[in-house]
Amino acid sequence: MARVAVVGGGPAGLSAALFTAKNGLETVLFDTDETWLHKAHLFNYLGIESVDGEAFLGTARDQVDGFGVDRHQGVEVTDVSLEGGRFEVTHAEGSETADSVVLATGTDRSLAEALGCRMTEEGVVDVDVTMETSVEDVYATGAMVRTEEWQAVISAGDGAAAALNVLAKEKGEHFHDFDTPADAE
Numbered sequence: 001m002a003r004v005a006v007v008g009g010g011p012a013g014l015s016a017a018l019f020t021a022k023n024g025l026e027t028v029l030f031d032t033d034e035t036w037l038h039k040a041h042l043f044n045y046l047g048i049e050s051v052d053g054e055a056f057l058g059t060a061r062d063q064v065d066g067f068g069v070d071r072h073q074g075v076e077v078t079d080v081s082l083e084g085g086r087f088e089v090t091h092a093e094g095s096e097t098a099d100s101v102v103l104a105t106g107t108d109r110s111l112a113e114a115l116g117c118r119m120t121e122e123g124v125v126d127v128d129v130t131m132e133t134s135v136e137d138v139y140a141t142g143a144m145v146r147t148e149e150w151q152a153v154i155s156a157g158d159g160a161a162a163a164l165n166v167l168a169k170e171k172g173e174h175f176h177d178f179d180t181p182a183d184a185e
Contacts, residue, residue, distance in 0.1 A: 004166055005089045005096055007077045008104030010035035011152040012141035014060040015159030016102040021067040023167050028070040028096050030077045045153045080111050100137045100166045107143045122147045130165035131158050
């Protein structure tokens with residue numbers, strides 16, 4: 001069973017998957033490969049002087065793969081439902097169960113709506129500061145929660161915030177992902 005299912009493979013989804021997998025949670029990610037990064041060039045991403053969106057995606061995908069994310073490239077999730085206290089994630093290859101779901105599907109809010117997540121007057125998914133929706137253990141990120149401000153760096157931060165909350169709930173206390181130079185050795 002996957003503990004965390006991430007739906008979307010742009011900056012938000014990849015960031016969420018990185019944080020959860022890096023910190024020991026079994027993570028599955030579904031990516032239709034329709035991210036806007038295919039049309040982007042990043043000059044405004046902190047720590048990166050200039051990078052083509054395709055190159056950024058390649059590096060990010062390699063990074064999550066290196067931490068053991070079960071990444072399903074080109075696979076669309078068609079439904080997410082709550083069944084017996086766990087989420088059933090239905091996709092083109094079958095289904096997975098998860099304890100938490102991170103939605104990172106850009107402006108496509110249909111999965112959040114189907115789950116019954118509260119929406120704002122502006123038509124975006126309503127989340128708290130941890131990116132959790134009105135449905136417990138379902139998180140929404142990036143363009144799903146913003147009428148504008150669709151920046152890669154903002155979306156990656158949203159994914160990280162969601163993942164840190166998933167980790168905090170799992171560990172039963174505030175969780176802080178902080179590495180030191182010694183960790184890199």
